[in-house]
Amino acid sequence: xxxxxxxxxxxxxxxxxxxxxxxxxxxxxxxxxxxxxxxxxxxxxxxxxxxxxxxxxxxxxxxxxxxxxxxxxxxxxxxxxxxxxxxxxxxxxxxxxxxxxxxxxxxxxxxxxxxxxxxxxxxxxxxxxxxxxxxxxxxxxxxxxxxxxxxxxxxxxxxxxxxxxxxxxxxxxxxxxxxxxxxxxxxxxxxxxxxxxxxxxxxxxxxxxxxxxxxxxxxxxxxxxxxxxxxxxxxxxxxxxxxxxxxxxxxxxxxxxxxxxxxxxxxxxxxxxxxxxxxxxxxxxxxxxxxxxxxxxxxxxxxxxxxxxxxxxxxxxxxxxxxxxxxxxxxxxxxxxxxxxxxxxxxxxxxxxxxxxxxxxxxxxxxxxxxxxxxxxxxxxxxxxxxxxxxxxxxxxxxxxxxxxxxxx
Numbered sequence: 001x002x003x004x005x006x007x008x009x010x011x012x013x014x015x016x017x018x019x020x021x022x023x024x025x026x027x028x029x030x031x032x033x034x035x036x037x038x039x040x041x042x043x044x045x046x047x048x049x050x051x052x053x054x055x056x057x058x059x060x061x062x063x064x065x066x067x068x069x070x071x072x073x074x075x076x077x078x079x080x081x082x083x084x085x086x087x088x089x090x091x092x093x094x095x096x097x098x099x100x101x102x103x104x105x106x107x108x109x110x111x112x113x114x115x116x117x118x119x120x121x122x123x124x125x126x127x128x129x130x131x132x133x134x135x136x137x138x139x140x141x142x143x144x145x146x147x148x149x150x151x152x153x154x155x156x157x158x159x160x161x162x163x164x165x166x167x168x169x170x171x172x173x174x175x176x177x178x179x180x181x182x183x184x185x186x187x188x189x190x191x192x193x194x195x196x197x198x199x200x201x202x203x204x205x206x207x208x209x210x211x212x213x214x215x216x217x218x219x220x221x222x223x224x225x226x227x228x229x230x231x232x233x234x235x236x237x238x239x240x241x242x243x244x245x246x247x248x249x250x251x252x253x254x255x256x257x258x259x260x261x262x263x264x265x266x267x268x269x270x271x272x273x274x275x276x277x278x279x280x281x282x283x284x285x286x287x288x289x290x291x292x293x294x295x296x297x298x299x300x301x302x303x304x305x306x307x308x309x310x311x312x313x314x315x316x317x318x319x320x321x322x323x324x325x326x327x328x329x330x331x332x333x334x335x336x337x338x339x340x341x342x343x344x345x346x347x348x349x350x351x352x353x354x355x356x357x358x359x360x361x362x363x364x365x366x367x368x369x370x371x372x373x374x375x376x377x378x379x380x381x382x383x384x385x386x387x388x389x390x391x392x393x394x395x396x397x398x399x400x401x402x403x404x405x406x407x408x409x
Contacts, residue, residue: 007026072112073110073112076151095143115161193328205312210358215264237258239264240254263378372388
């Protein structure tokens with residue numbers, strides 16, 4: 001292999017550059033941060049020098065150009081998940097499952113230096129178009145963003161290509177896909193409707209959800225021993241997740257763990273309606289001899305159970321909500337038509353909306369923002385502030401609408 005200090009056009013080559021006449025290629029030789037010789041090739045001298053500038057700039061910034069060029073996203077994710085020793089077991093399993101289920105086939109073999117913001121944006125939008133929920137895409141984003149964050153810290157890439165991506169995705173979504181709390185009227189309609197015999201078995205669970213604002217894993221995992229009926233307090237000190245477990249081939253199972261965040265370990269007030277409903281539930285369970293018999297990681301004595309005396313699954317609860325809402329709306333539409341009035345319809349919602357609704361009721365009542373954060377178990381007060389801002393904005397619009405109609409000004 002002949003190396004020339006001039007190319008075929010007679011142009012002088014700079015330090016580190018050579019021209020491989022037989023191959024018709026320009027080559028730039030440099031040493032990586034570990035002192036190992038590396039080579040970059042191009043058929044065009046100007047293009048080669050653009051690469052040289054990038055390598056020199058990376059060197060000044062401490063960026064490992066060779067690693068960036070050769071590291072696949074598969075390798076990066078494996079490195080990331082191996083370093084996260086503080087992740088909850090359920091969180092780690094969800095990350096691995098999400099990566100293998102949605103991300104690996106698309107990004108796994110791509111070089112991380114070749115993945116751009118627009119690539120990820122297109123990938124997310126494609127998943128939404130396929131019918132994936134915004135929450136699932138957000139879960140994918142957390143995995144991708146966190147892995148790239150590690151690459152930035154390791155000086156493999158300069159910027160995180162996933163930075164700000166979900167904000168743009170969420171801004172582009174239809175308003176119907178954004179989570180909104182139920183109004184006071186909608187919440188009241190729902191809770192009144194489940195008082196009928198057909199749905200009365202769901203009453204304690206839904207009263208607890210709407211009256212405590214607990215996360216669904218905290219609701220499922222609440223035990224009688226966590227409730228102090230004398231002090232009117234509920235201790236939230238663990239939750240139960242249901243999902244695929246890496247240790248048994250991603251077969252779905254229950255698992256006990258700490259609350260989602262450190263702030264999730266908290267004591268919340270036991271409100272009167274919730275207390276009365278729970279006391280009634282306990283009496284019925286004692287009379288019928290029907291108790292939750294589930295034992296999860298040595299923990300037992302759970303409050304809520306299905307007809308088989310076992311723990312509820314979040315998906316089952318969501319399906320129950322869907323059925324109840326459909327049934328209510330159908331009957332309410334007929335009833336309203338007979339009474340010649342507008343029907344009070346309830347929008348379809350999920351378990352998480354019940355939590356969001358409870359937080360909104362606290363905001364509407366003017367509860368201290370720090371107290372709301374404590375009750376909700378939000379680790380970041382900005383989460384509480386976002387809900388507070390939405391509630392006060394809607395409230396302001398209603399006030400101004402009322403003023404406008406009354407022509408006060």
